[in-house]
Amino acid sequence: MIRTARLAVLTALALGSTLGLGAQTASAATAFANLYMATPTGRGVAVGSAIFTDTGNGAHIRLNLHGLPPGEHGFHVHSHGSCDPSMKDGQMVMAGAAGGHYDPDIFDRHQGPAGRGHLGDLPFLTVGPDGSDNETLDAPRIRDVAGLKGHTLMIHEGGDNYADTPAPLGGGGPRMACGLIQ
Numbered sequence: 001m002i003r004t005a006r007l008a009v010l011t012a013l014a015l016g017s018t019l020g021l022g023a024q025t026a027s028a029a030t031a032f033a034n035l036y037m038a039t040p041t042g043r044g045v046a047v048g049s050a051i052f053t054d055t056g057n058g059a060h061i062r063l064n065l066h067g068l069p070p071g072e073h074g075f076h077v078h079s080h081g082s083c084d085p086s087m088k089d090g091q092m093v094m095a096g097a098a099g100g101h102y103d104p105d106i107f108d109r110h111q112g113p114a115g116r117g118h119l120g121d122l123p124f125l126t127v128g129p130d131g132s133d134n135e136t137l138d139a140p141r142i143r144d145v146a147g148l149k150g151h152t153l154m155i156h157e158g159g160d161n162y163a164d165t166p167a168p169l170g171g172g173g174p175r176m177a178c179g180l181i182q
């Protein structure tokens with residue numbers, strides 16, 4: 001009897017390691033996005049991935065990015081589940097179909113990862129001189145990692161001052177890379 005139970009546990013463990021990321025998703029709240037450069041015609045080259053993990057005290061975001069311009073870049077969850085270009089006021093917007101910053105509580109303001117603004121306001125990225133970024137960022141207000149699935153993760157060309165002034169939405173400007181959170 002005991003031996004049978006032990007065998008079942010071992011089988012489950014073996015299955016879990018075979019399934020890899022899928023098994024993690026089932027047992028703990030994780031979500032990930034593969035990111036691609038945004039271009040006027042849609043998805044460009046792959047630039048790596050981000051993995052969200054629930055810590056019980058906010059989320060950790062583990063980055064594995066490459067091929068990006070060095071320096072600081074605004075980094076947000078956007079509302080819609082598409083990275084396609086869109087048209088706004090007669091102008092093409094790269095990754096515009098992703099919509100605005102994810103704001104389920106309708107604060108309608110940009111305040112960064114610690115403020116009372118868009119829930120999707122994440123810490124900005126700092127890309128190294130070689131174009132890679134392997135940081136792990138803290139997102140203390142993201143309490144429901146699974147709830148991010150179906151939204152998009154966005155990297156902007158410029159940095160993020162966690163305010164709507166002097167420029168709106170942290171001043172990061174155009175959308176540079178984007179990925180569907182799944």
Ligand SMILES: [Cu+2]
Pocket residue numbers: 074075076077078101154156
């Ligand atoms: Cu953004």
